Amino acid sequence: MTANLPPTPRRIAAVCLAVPLLVAFALWAFTWPAARLAPHDLPIGVAGPAAATAPFEQQLASHQGAFEIHRYTDGAAAREAVENREVYGAVVAGEAGPELYTASAAGPLVAQLLQGVGGKAKLTDVVPAPAGDPRGAVFGAGLLPLVLAGIASGALVTLLRLRGGAAIGALLGAAALTGLVAAAIAHSWLGALTGNWSAEAGVLALTTLAVGATTAGLAALIGPPGIGLTALLMVLLGNSFSGVTSAPELLPGAARVIGAQLPPGAAGTLLRSVAFFDGAAAAAPLLTLSLWAGLGLAAVGLAAARRRPAPEAAALAVGEPGQVTTPA
Template identity: 65%
Template sequence: MSSPSHGRRMAAIVVLVPVMVALALWAFAWPAARTAPRDLPLGVAGPTAAVAQMEQRLTQKEGAFEIHRYADEAAARDALQERTVYGAVVVTDGGPKLLTASAAGPAVAQLLQQAVSAQASATGASVQVVDVVPAPEADPRGAAVSASVLPLALAGVAAGATVTLLGLRGLRAVGTLVGAAALTGLVATAITHSWLGVVTGDWWAVAGVLGLSTLAVAAGPAGLGALLGRPGIGLGALLVVLLGNAFSGVASAPEMLPRPAGAIGQWLPPGAGGSLLRSVSFFDGAAATGPVFTLTWWVVLGLGAVLLGGTLRRRAHSEAPVSDRAPAPARSV
């Protein structure tokens, strides 16, 4: 005959599994089903009158594009290389020219090409497409860069959870997390940069980005675990893996996700790490300040929580009555 506790556990599992499925579907399927440009930064350049007409056509779908005006094609190219815009339409006498940066997101570059071509076809003009910052030949669709986010997130969560479950505290826990993240960054760079060639840029800078991203992920579960115990590990993993990966926008762009998913994703390590990886790998570090700041705060807060949790445990142990402490091992004579 089963005990009441067994019945409660069975009921909890029966309820918990559908809830987790619903949460996962909401996190992953909702952004995928609602992918569309939302204030996507797009530049326009050329003669004032022609640019005004182009801008009017591009803004027919309200809220799709955030238009930035530039004096000429050179200024628009600089904006792409600085990651201020994802593309730019240059109005010329021979028709519109679309400047893209597929390295910032091949899916976005394709969407811009379709949108501008549709607008130009209405006037009978053809569109010349120039990829100013192309994606690497080894990964023209950006699939490998997108796929690298989840393994790094899982590695970070595994490191944070293992440190907590093994009972490492204080500086030992911090040193272990830093060492594991640094080694993960080196291994990941050897695979993605040296072997596969799907990321470019300075080898050590890429290794630093991947290591920092892993450490930022690991610091969340480790810090919450140090303060809350095992429930903290689960909460941290749920936050950085489920929401962080689903809302990262690495496969397209944060501006392609429904609000506020895109913004939330950039506040979490996977999204910030993906944006920083693109900046360092393909854009010489342009627009890297924000993601670096986000990842650094995750590291500082997470590792600070690890140190705080270790201090609180030592204090609680020292203040416990002698009778509640574990007996000291007997000495041999």
């Protein structure tokens, strides 16, 4: 067994170099987005007479590239835009003075940011964060366990050598049960989610399935190293670039784009929509998660089909029923 291994000095050098490189990559992935948190084209609405909203619009425009201004005819339209997740907040200029609409359920950090921009405007939290999780701590911390559950399910399917339909069934079953357990904890016990219980459980299950299917699919195609590659992708990039503890629009450009296309980022956006906004703006993240899950399951099935011997080969190896071999 040891004859094919590289010489000991090379293996020592590989360990000494690989560990610092991995640590450097992990530190960059986790700390760079946090160190560069700032609004980038953060959508915010304004409503009211142009003369009344002009000073506020000028204030927003002074932060170049930070805000994306959406104009609405009146306060009702602006409020509806906040509820539909078109904007994170809105300033409405009325006879009684300016009023700031926020949605702390969309991200407490963004709501605090808008309060600073809104100045002395009257504050109205249109979609407040749940009483059980007012700072979004539970919501932000709950994503990583689902990612780890997905990696674990994919790894177990691989290590137990489940293939084809058996592997797909195991992944689906593990994801479904994980979704039920996670919803019971986050919604029923902690009160951190306040939407439709079944829909939330479905999102949590789909998140686990997307990661688990990707893990098992990649491992089925390239072998056990696929487990490690998926873990690096989902944990170091997906989790740290998800924006679940802040908002995608607060992340640096590259992190924002990458995070939205990976399961953790899509899951955070989808779960917010389902849990707090009656499913508003859920289509894009739902599609992203479904694609990851579907492609992963397809890879599992494809790998099983490639390993299955052709009928002719199986017949030659086993012998067809009733076949008699005669000597030449």
